[in-house]
Amino acid sequence: MADSVQFLISGLTIGSIYAIVALGFVTIYSVTKVINLAQGEFVMLGGMIMFSLLKLGIPYLIAFLTTIAMVIMIGWLLERTIVRKAKGADALSLIILTIGAAIFIRGIASMIWGKDSVKVASFASNEPVSVMGATITPQSIWVMVFMLVIVAGLFLLIEKTMLGKAFRACSVNPLAARLMAVSPKKMSSFSFALSAGLGALAGLVIAPIIFPAYDMGVMLGIKGFSATILGGLGSAPGAVLGGLLLGVIESLGAGFISSGMKDAIAFGFVLMLLLIRPYGLLGEKNVGKGGL
Amino acid sequence: MKRKGIQQMSWKGLAAFTVLILILPFLLSTSLMITKATFAGIYTIVAVGLGLLMGFAGQISLGQAAFYGVGAYSTAILTATFGISPWLSLLIAITAPALIAYILGHTMARLHGYYLAMATLAFGIVIHVLLVEWKGFTKGASGFYGIPKLELFGFTFTQGISYYYLVWAFALLVIILSLNIIHSRIGRALRSIHDSEVASSSMGVDTGRYKMQVFIISAMFAGIAGWLFAHMSYSISPGSFGLDGSILFLTMVVLGGSTSVWGAVFGALLITAISSFVQALGSKISFITSDFEHVLYGLILMLVVIFLPQGLFPAIAAKLKPFLEFTGRKKKSGSITAVKGDQRA
Numbered sequence: 001m002a003d004s005v006q007f008l009i010s011g012l013t014i015g016s017i018y019a020i021v022a023l024g025f026v027t028i029y030s031v032t033k034v035i036n037l038a039q040g041e042f043v044m045l046g047g048m049i050m051f052s053l054l055k056l057g058i059p060y061l062i063a064f065l066t067t068i069a070m071v072i073m074i075g076w077l078l079e080r081t082i083v084r085k086a087k088g089a090d091a092l093s094l095i096i097l098t099i100g101a102a103i104f105i106r107g108i109a110s111m112i113w114g115k116d117s118v119k120v121a122s123f124a125s126n127e128p129v130s131v132m133g134a135t136i137t138p139q140s141i142w143v144m145v146f147m148l149v150i151v152a153g154l155f156l157l158i159e160k161t162m163l164g165k166a167f168r169a170c171s172v173n174p175l176a177a178r179l180m181a182v183s184p185k186k187m188s189s190f191s192f193a194l195s196a197g198l199g200a201l202a203g204l205v206i207a208p209i210i211f212p213a214y215d216m217g218v219m220l221g222i223k224g225f226s227a228t229i230l231g232g233l234g235s236a237p238g239a240v241l242g243g244l245l246l247g248v249i250e251s252l253g254a255g256f257i258s259s260g261m262k263d264a265i266a267f268g269f270v271l272m273l274l275l276i277r278p279y280g281l282l283g284e285k286n287v288g289k290g291g292l
Numbered sequence: 293m294k295r296k297g298i299q300q301m302s303w304k305g306l307a308a309f310t311v312l313i314l315i316l317p318f319l320l321s322t323s324l325m326i327t328k329a330t331f332a333g334i335y336t337i338v339a340v341g342l343g344l345l346m347g348f349a350g351q352i353s354l355g356q357a358a359f360y361g362v363g364a365y366s367t368a369i370l371t372a373t374f375g376i377s378p379w380l381s382l383l384i385a386i387t388a389p390a391l392i393a394y395i396l397g398h399t400m401a402r403l404h405g406y407y408l409a410m411a412t413l414a415f416g417i418v419i420h421v422l423l424v425e426w427k428g429f430t431k432g433a434s435g436f437y438g439i440p441k442l443e444l445f446g447f448t449f450t451q452g453i454s455y456y457y458l459v460w461a462f463a464l465l466v467i468i469l470s471l472n473i474i475h476s477r478i479g480r481a482l483r484s485i486h487d488s489e490v491a492s493s494s495m496g497v498d499t500g501r502y503k504m505q506v507f508i509i510s511a512m513f514a515g516i517a518g519w520l521f522a523h524m525s526y527s528i529s530p531g532s533f534g535l536d537g538s539i540l541f542l543t544m545v546v547l548g549g550s551t552s553v554w555g556a557v558f559g560a561l562l563i564t565a566i567s568s569f570v571q572a573l574g575s576k577i578s579f580i581t582s583d584f585e586h587v588l589y590g591l592i593l594m595l596v597v598i599f600l601p602q603g604l605f606p607a608i609a610a611k612l613k614p615f616l617e618f619t620g621r622k623k624k625s626g627s628i629t630a631v632k633g634d635q636r637a
Contacts, residue, residue: 035406085598092352093597095409096546099354099539100593107587218535222413229410264421267414274411275398 002133007255008248009131013140013209015247016147017043020202021224022231022239023154024195030171030234031184031191034083034094038102040221041109042196045071046203047212048109051118060121068200074105075196079189102221110214122208139208146205150198151240158236167191219263223250226270232280241281246270305554306468313460317453325568326456330524332564333459334517337466339544339556341513344470347550348482349506350489352409355416356541359389359511361423361533363518365436368528369429372438378523379442385519386512393511397504416538423530435529442523451524459520466513470553473509482506536586543589546596549603558605563589 021039028036049070053063078101086097123142128135158164169177170187177184202220203212210216227246231238246266253265273281320326342356363385370381396415424433431437442449442458449455473479481502484492493499522528540563548559570585600607 035409082594082598089597089601091406092346092350093601095352095406096542096593097597099542100590100597102590103539103586104590104594107583107585107590110583111587222417225410226414229407233406258425260425261421264418264425267418270414271411271418274407278407 003255004252005132006134007251009134009136009140011248011251012244013143013247014206014251015244016143017202017206017220017243018223018227018246019147019240019243020150020198021220022227022243023150023236024198024202025224025228026234026236026239027154027195027198028191029228031167032083032188033091035091035098035225036083036192036195037095037098037221037225038078038105038217039195039199039224040217040219041102041105042071042075042199042217043203043206043220044109044212044214044217045074045105046200047120047207047216048113048118048203048214049200050204050207051120051212052113054121060123064204067204068197071200071203072193072197075199076189076193078196079192083192084185084188102217106214106217113214115214117211117213119211120207123205137209139205143205143209146201147240150201154198154236163190223266226267230270230273230280232282235280235282238280238282245281306464306471309467309554309557310464313464317456323452326452328564328568330451330456330459332561333456333463334520334524335541335544335564336463336557336560337517337520338514338541339548339560340463340466340470340553341510342541343545343548343550343553343556343559344473344482344506345510346545347552347555348474348479348486349503350486351503351507352542353412353507353510354409354535354538354542355412355414355419356510356514357533357535357537358416358419359393359514360518360521360537360541361419361530362389362392363515364522364528364533365423365430365518366515367519368436368439368522371440371523372436373429378440378519379444382516382519385522386515389511389515389518390508393508394504397507413535416535420530420534423533430530433530435527437527439522439526439528449523455524459524462516462520466516467553467557473506474553478502478505539589543593545603547592547604549600549605549607551602551606552609554609555603555605559603562604 021043024039024042025035028034028039046067049067050063053066054060058066082097082101083094086094089097122137122139124138126137126139128137129141130136156164158167166177166182167187167190169180169182170184174184177187206212223246224243227242228239229242230246231240231242246269249269250262250266254262257265316329317326320329338356338360342353345351345353366388367378367381367385370376370384371378396411423430426432442455447454449458474482481492481497484495484497485499485502489499518533521532544559544563545556546559547562548557549555566588567585570588574582574584596603
């Protein structure tokens with residue numbers, strides 16, 4: 001029993017990260033119809049930049065905010081310099097484009113930070129808490145809290161503000177949005193900046209747990225993408241649900257079957273689910289065409 | 293458009309290419325370069341298959357290295373562990389990936405666009421994990437050792453010139469087969485799917501079936517390449533068949549251009565050359581490492597998609613066209629269709 005609780009909690013922790021990454025995918029996809037496979041690299045940059053800033057002796061909170069600002073800049077630049085240039089390319093080319101960006105960023109990162117994992121200090125104390133026989137580190141509580149705050153914040157931003165209204169307008173009908181003086185181009189930049197920020201947050205909050213390295217973005221990106229697809233492409237609640245589900249399945253698989261097989265179990269599950277429900281958990285049937 | 297035109301063009305190209313392949317070993321000075329040229333042949337086989345899938349069926353596979361790995365490991369296990377003849381295991385190395393592609397293809401017939409990218413990505417990772425973890429068969433991450441060399445009528449193909457010719461014989465077969473597929477009924481159906489799936493299915497083309505067929509063909513090609521790779525090296529390890537491998541194949545096809553078979557061939561050759569060059573440079577300059585290679589691939593992918601969406605080969609072919617026109621037919625058959633035909637050929 002204690003084991004199950006332990007696995008469940010670690011699954012929810014990593015699942016929260018997948019959920020945040022998946023929300024990043026949805027954010028960009030809903031406005032630009034681009035699947036940004038460089039999303040995982042934002043997470044990696046969040047962890048690594050934080051490490052460098054802390055090493056320079058910058059106070060934790062300032063380093064935290066600076067990291068977010070820097071990654072948002074990178075995301076914005078990515079949209080301005082690369083994605084916008086390729087506007088109008090087909091879905092296949094856009095995927096390839098973002099894969100290229102991901103490899104590029106990852107390569108640069110490995111040249112800057114080397115190949116070793118680094119250690120980032122946790123937010124507060126590191127004293128584990130015991131709940132129902134399972135030990136929880138405070139950082140994993142932070143992860144879940146952050147996930148909830150992000151979900152609430154995104155909801156408020158998209159549903160309750162004027163900016164969010166413009167955002168939704170571009171997602172539903174870019175042409176009509178333009179007629180109403182909402183610039184889809186600006187919204188496209190905004191979506192990249194926003195999801196880079198989300199990625200950075202995910203990286204910052206998970207860094208103390210997983211010892212970031214230059215290549216951590218690969219798996220996180222792919223898992224976030226799976227979570228997005230699992231939940232139904234374009235659905236934000238689906239992305240969160242997909243992320244949590246993927247995290248829990250992976251963690252249970254690692255605990256009860258084999259830790260080496262956890263990725264195979266997680267992706268095997270995604271493949272199975274796609275066979276049964278090609279449009280994902282919460283996706284609408286007409287989105288089942290891969291959103292195209 | 294006259295059917296003869298396209299075919300004449302492609303056979304001429306094929307003949308020229310064959311001659312180039314035959315004389316290439318005499319131009320390469322070191323045995324390392326011959327090994328690289330052999331690898332180029334192996335990659336060509338995979339890239340041509342992936343090119344068919346991307347350019348003609350309009351599908352993306354982010355797990356092509358997994359089929360390559362299935363081919364390599366199935367022959368390695370059958371020959372080294374069970375002592376079966378490599379020539380017999382070639383059949384398995386082709387059918388095993390084909391079977392997997394058939395099963396995956398059932399999802400593919402329904403999955404489109406991004407969902408398919410996801411499915412092949414997930415599949416590639418599952419296979420890689422299995423290769424690492426299924427230690428009883430694959431010997432795990434440290435690699436599988438003791439794969440026997442190929443023998444034919446008492447002649448052993450060792451790494452070097454003999455293996456180079458063997459690999460390229462297979463590669464040329466694959467190229468010829470692909471050119472034939474493109475100029476057949478299947479090829480026309482595939483092109484129509486690529487241009488508009490809705491339109492072609494309303495014309496009575498069974499789009500699901502054709503996409504499945506080309507997916508299976510691309511998996512079979514990757515299996516052949518895996519078989520060649522396994523028997524070339526004494527040992528194989530899962531590292532060659534992961535996501536990096538799949539992305540390498542993708543880069544080749546994107547760089548060369550997926551709208552023609554020659555694009556994929558060209559891409560495979562070019563990437564192998566670039567990679568060899570960077571490695572040679574890396575041994576002299578410490579700054580240039582394998583990471584640099586990845587940065588370069590990332591850059592290539594981005595630049596090609598932005599500036600040359602058709603790939604490098606069609607662009608070069610278009611530039612060379614005025615020179616080639618002298619030797620061949622005059623432009624009788626309407627310039628637009630002629631350009632299109634040449635790019636596909």
